[in-house]
Amino acid sequence: xxxxxxxxxxxxxxxxxxxxxxxxxxxxxxxxxxxxxxxxxxxxxxxxxxxxxxxxxxxxxxxxxxxxxxxxxxxxxxxxxxxxxxxxxxxxxxxxxxxxxxxxxxxxxxxxxxxxxxxxxxxxxxxxxxxxxxxxxxxxxxxxxxxxxxxxxxxxxxxxxxxxxxxxxxxxxxxxxxxxxxxxxxxxxxxxxxxxxxxxxxxxxxxxxxxxxxxxxxxxxxxxxxxxxxxxxxxxxxxxxxxxxxxxxxxxxxxxxxxxxxxxxxxxxxxxxxxxxxxxxxxxxxxxxxxxxxxxxxxxxxxxxxxxxxxxxxxxxxx
Numbered sequence: 164x165x166x167x168x169x170x171x172x173x174x175x176x177x178x179x180x181x182x183x184x185x186x187x188x189x190x191x192x193x194x195x196x197x198x199x200x201x202x203x204x205x206x207x208x209x210x211x212x213x214x215x216x217x218x219x220x221x222x223x224x225x226x227x228x229x230x231x232x233x234x235x236x237x238x239x240x241x242x243x244x245x246x247x248x249x250x251x252x253x254x255x256x257x258x259x260x261x262x263x264x265x266x267x268x269x270x271x272x273x274x275x276x277x278x279x280x281x282x283x284x285x286x287x288x289x290x291x292x293x294x295x296x297x298x299x300x301x302x303x304x305x306x307x308x309x310x311x312x313x314x315x316x317x318x319x320x321x322x323x324x325x326x327x328x329x330x331x332x333x334x335x336x337x338x339x340x341x342x343x344x345x346x347x348x349x350x351x352x353x354x355x356x357x358x359x360x361x362x363x364x365x366x367x368x369x370x371x372x373x374x375x376x377x378x379x380x381x382x383x384x385x386x387x388x389x390x391x392x393x394x395x396x397x398x399x400x401x402x403x404x405x406x407x408x409x410x411x412x413x414x415x416x417x418x419x420x421x422x423x424x425x426x427x428x429x430x431x432x433x434x435x436x437x438x439x440x441x442x443x444x445x446x447x448x449x450x451x452x453x454x455x456x457x458x459x460x461x462x463x464x465x466x467x468x469x470x471x472x473x474x475x476x477x478x479x480x481x482x
Contacts, residue, residue: 164187164188164189164223164224165188165189165191165220165221165222165223165224166183166188166189166190166191166222166223166224166225166226166375167191167193167216167217167220167222167224167225167226167255168180168183168190168191168192168193168200168226168228169192169193169194169207169225169226169227169228169229169251169255170193170194170227170228170229170230170270171190171192171193171194171198171200171201171228171229172192172194172195172196172197172198172199172200172201173194173228173229173475174336174337174338174364174475175228175270175333175336175364175367175368176192176194176198176200176201176228176229177198177199177200178364178365178367178368179226179228179367179368179371179372180192180199180200181200182368182369182372183226183372186372191203191216191220191222193205193207193213193216193229194229195229202220203216206246206247206251207227207229207247207251207252207254207255208246208247208250208251208254209254210250210254213251213254213255213258214254214258214261217258217259217262218258218262222259222262222264223264224259224264224265224266224267224268224375225255225258225259225264225267225268226268226270226371226375227251227252227255227267227268227269227270228268228270228371229247229251230247230248230251230270230310231243231244231247231248231306231309232272232306232337232475233272233274233304233306233307234339234475235306235475236304236305236306241305244305244306244308244309245305245309247309248306248309248310248312248313249309249312249313249316252269252313252316252317253313253316253320255267256316256317256320256326256328257320259326260320260323260324260326264326265326265327265379266326266327266328266329266375266378266379267317267320267321267326267327267328267329268328268329268331268371268374268375268378269313269314269317269328269329269330269331270331270333270371271310271313271314271330271331271332271333271384272306272307272310272332272333273293273332273333273334273335273360273386273387273388273435274302274306274307274310275300275302275306275307275308275310275311275314275332276293276297276300276332277302277303277307277433278299278300278301278302278303279301279303281293281432281433282303284402284432285398285402285430285432285433288398288399289397289398289399289400289401289402289403290359290398290399290401290402290431290432290433290434291398291432291433291434292395292398292434292436293386293433293434293435293436294386294435294436294438294439295332295384295385295386295439314330314384317330317382318382321381321382322382327378327379327380327381327382328378328381328382328383329374329378329382329383329385329444330382330383330384330385331367331370331371331374331385331387332384332385332386332387333362333367333370333387333388334356334360334361334362334386334387334388334389334435335353335356335360335361335362336361336362336363336364336366336367338364338468338469338470339470339471339472340471347425347426349469349471350425350465350467350469351423351425351426353467353469354425354452354455354465354467355427355428357389357450357451357452357454357455357467358391358392358393358405358409358428358431358452359388359391359393359431359433359434359435360388360433360434360435361388361389361467362387362388362389362448362450363448363449363450363466363467363468364468365449365450366387366389366448366449366450367387369446369449370385370387370440370444370446370448373440373444373445373446374444374446377443377444377445378443378444383443385437385439385440385443385444386435386436386437386439386440387437387440387446387448388435388436388437388448389437389448389450389451389452390437390438390441390447390448390451391434391435391436392412392413392451392452392453393408393412393431393434398434401430401431401432401434402430402431402432403430404429404430405427405428405429405430405431406427406428406429408431409427409428413452413453413456415456415460416456419456419459419460420459422459423459450466450467454466455467
């Protein structure tokens, strides 16, 4: 299958493109900067470019992984988010529908599920348990607002055209440091997040492959994250004393963390649940918190990327 992959020079794109090619697909990458898999340099906000790319390259399916992201809020005006994340998505959807494509994959984000009250902490029942039914959705910034608008465009075009659309709300997989959390930071924070809200870029890429292979009807949303090692009925305790819950699941976690000079989270106030993706797409993240602890036991390299100097393609272009 000949696939148009937007964001081909980005962090997800550089993991996804080689997997697609290994499966026998031909990747036509589109991004704002050049890259190993980027054949078209330009923006999805350029409607003529998008329609020309799909027609000229005889594209058979679109994976729309390109976007302005949350860290870009400090660098770009709101209008840029609307142009890229909303108008760009509409351009791709309409071009794909006009070409008669059977499926379309949209890379969304769990960030749009984080309302002000979720950001503030746990709810009355303890940790927020966040699956595809979580709502109401009230994104707290322009990034989340535009991604939710793009999701709704996916639903509209799918309903009108009959094109199968998979919306993949990915948890965190970026390699750079978090721009809002200082303690703990770096690899310690990323390791902790595999308990409730993170996955590797490789696992995110594999989820896209699963959706491309398995999703064939309607428009459906999937939350993507490493499987949490908790039960819903532990939500109150997670918000009160997460370390006690972690210790029941992983008795040597405290010792392993202490050897590394790391700290476990005292509280966990939200948990992303990817069970639907496993049930309908047959996808389950290969790297989870147990895998993190395994590498701490053996001294092997951590199974996730940490690169505080990572610069996104859109930022490289703006410099």
